[in-house]
Amino acid sequence: MIRIVVLISGGGSNLQSLLDQCQAGILDAQIGAVISNRPDAFGLSRARQAGVKALTLDHTDFTERAAFDRALAELVDAQQPDLIVLAGFMRILTDDFVKQFAGKMINIHPSLLPLYPGLNTHQRALDAGDSKAGATVHFVTAELDGGPAIARVEVDITDQDNAESLARKVLTQEHKLYPAVVDWFVKGRLSLNNNQALLDDSPLPKGGCVLDTAAL
Ligand code: GAR
Numbered sequence: 001m002i003r004i005v006v007l008i009s010g011g012g013s014n015l016q017s018l019l020d021q022c023q024a025g026i027l028d029a030q031i032g033a034v035i036s037n038r039p040d041a042f043g044l045s046r047a048r049q050a051g052v053k054a055l056t057l058d059h060t061d062f063t064e065r066a067a068f069d070r071a072l073a074e075l076v077d078a079q080q081p082d083l084i085v086l087a088g089f090m091r092i093l094t095d096d097f098v099k100q101f102a103g104k105m106i107n108i109h110p111s112l113l114p115l116y117p118g119l120n121t122h123q124r125a126l127d128a129g130d131s132k133a134g135a136t137v138h139f140v141t142a143e144l145d146g147g148p149a150i151a152r153v154e155v156d157i158t159d160q161d162n163a164e165s166l167a168r169k170v171l172t173q174e175h176k177l178y179p180a181v182v183d184w185f186v187k188g189r190l191s192l193n194n195n196q197a198l199l200d201d202s203p204l205p206k207g208g209c210v211l212d213t214a215a216l
Contacts, residue, residue, distance in 0.1 A: 012043020
């Protein structure tokens with residue numbers, strides 16, 4: 001069975017959706033460990049509750065990013081993962097870390113990439129007057145929130161939306177999008193080749209294919 005390591009920094013609601021789908025047998029995978037860079041991340045409790053190993057590597061114990069990433073790489077590697085899932089892991093990773101796990105590390109980001117990498121994505125979409133927002137899952141490369149896209153979900157922005165309401169709407173969709181993409185990986189349908197994401201050996205569109213979560 002495919003072994004997954006999930007990296008988190010916070011609430012872990014995306015982690016929860018993956019734990020739930022593994023527990024229900026919908027995802028034929030095992031979450032071997034959850035690792036947080038923050039000792040107080042609520043996602044660690046979610047992991048323990050599900051009987052999954054919960055580990056902390058506190059980035060504030062390190063003075064240099066490279067030293068933290070080396071320790072993180074060692075810890076991740078020790079879990080022998082087939083797939084590393086970044087779920088609200090709010091750290092910029094060094095090139096060496098990213099290269100070590102190339103093709104088997106994915107991230108979810110709350111915007112329609114390549115729009116709005118980084119923070120405050122929902123406010124930036126509102127400020128730009130966009131009619132749509134969403135989330136994108138992509139393979140992780142050295143570029144921040146910028147690796148080859150796999151799939152996205154889109155939501156409409158209404159006149160009533162503010163950053164909080166939009167974040168809630170998008171997060172609800174993330175909980176369907178992420179397990180669907182992980183399922184592709186688990187079934188061996190997803191790969192990375194020459195900086196291009198492939199599904200069933202066919203290149204995925206630049207911003208990732210649009211998933212209709214209502215159909216999931
Ligand atoms: C999610 O919205 C995720 O897309 C975002 O953090 C949130 C984590 O929520 N990730 C990023 O912004 C990465 N650049 P969660 O802890 O409840 O899953």
